[in-house]
Amino acid sequence: MSEDCLFCKIISGDIPSNKVYSDEHVYAFHDINPAAPTHILVIPRKHLHNVAASEGEDEALLGKLLLAANKIATQEGLEEDGFRYVINTNDNGGQTVYHLHLHILGGRQMTWPPG
Numbered sequence: 001m002s003e004d005c006l007f008c009k010i011i012s013g014d015i016p017s018n019k020v021y022s023d024e025h026v027y028a029f030h031d032i033n034p035a036a037p038t039h040i041l042v043i044p045r046k047h048l049h050n051v052a053a054s055e056g057e058d059e060a061l062l063g064k065l066l067l068a069a070n071k072i073a074t075q076e077g078l079e080e081d082g083f084r085y086v087i088n089t090n091d092n093g094g095q096t097v098y099h100l101h102l103h104i105l106g107g108r109q110m111t112w113p114p115g
């Protein structure tokens with residue numbers, strides 16, 4: 001837990017969220033400002049600044065994050081039509097909240113290259 005971290009406060013319940021999934025290591029909730037019809041954030045309960053700050057000891061956790069995201073994408077009915085995972089990292093990557101989070105975006109056609 002990092003005291004000044006928005007997503008740590010969401011995990012602890014100090015800040016409300018619209019929960020989608022929760023287990024021992026992972027928590028997921030709807031993005032407050034959705035960029036697609038389905039926009040969910042999947043985060044590790046452990047505070048990690050971003051994906052670049054993860055280390056060897058986080059190997060299993062990163063796997064759990066992806067597997068949880070797959071489960072959620074299936075639950076949300078996104079699998080057949082498709083969806084996109086995004087992990088913004090640092091300034092150029094567009095990261096605004098410094099607690100590792102994986103965006104699940106679905107429900108519309110995505111474009112490439114991303115903005």
Ligand code: AMP
Pocket residue numbers: 006015017030031032033034041087088094095096097098
């Ligand atoms: P990023 O730009 O990758 O750091 O993404 C941060 C995301 O967090 C943005 O899509 C925001 O809309 C979302 N966000 C910020 N505050 C909240 C909140 N209180 N509840 C849910 N999502 C949030």
Ligand code: ZN
Pocket residue numbers: 001002005006007008009046047048098099
């Ligand atoms: Zn945090």
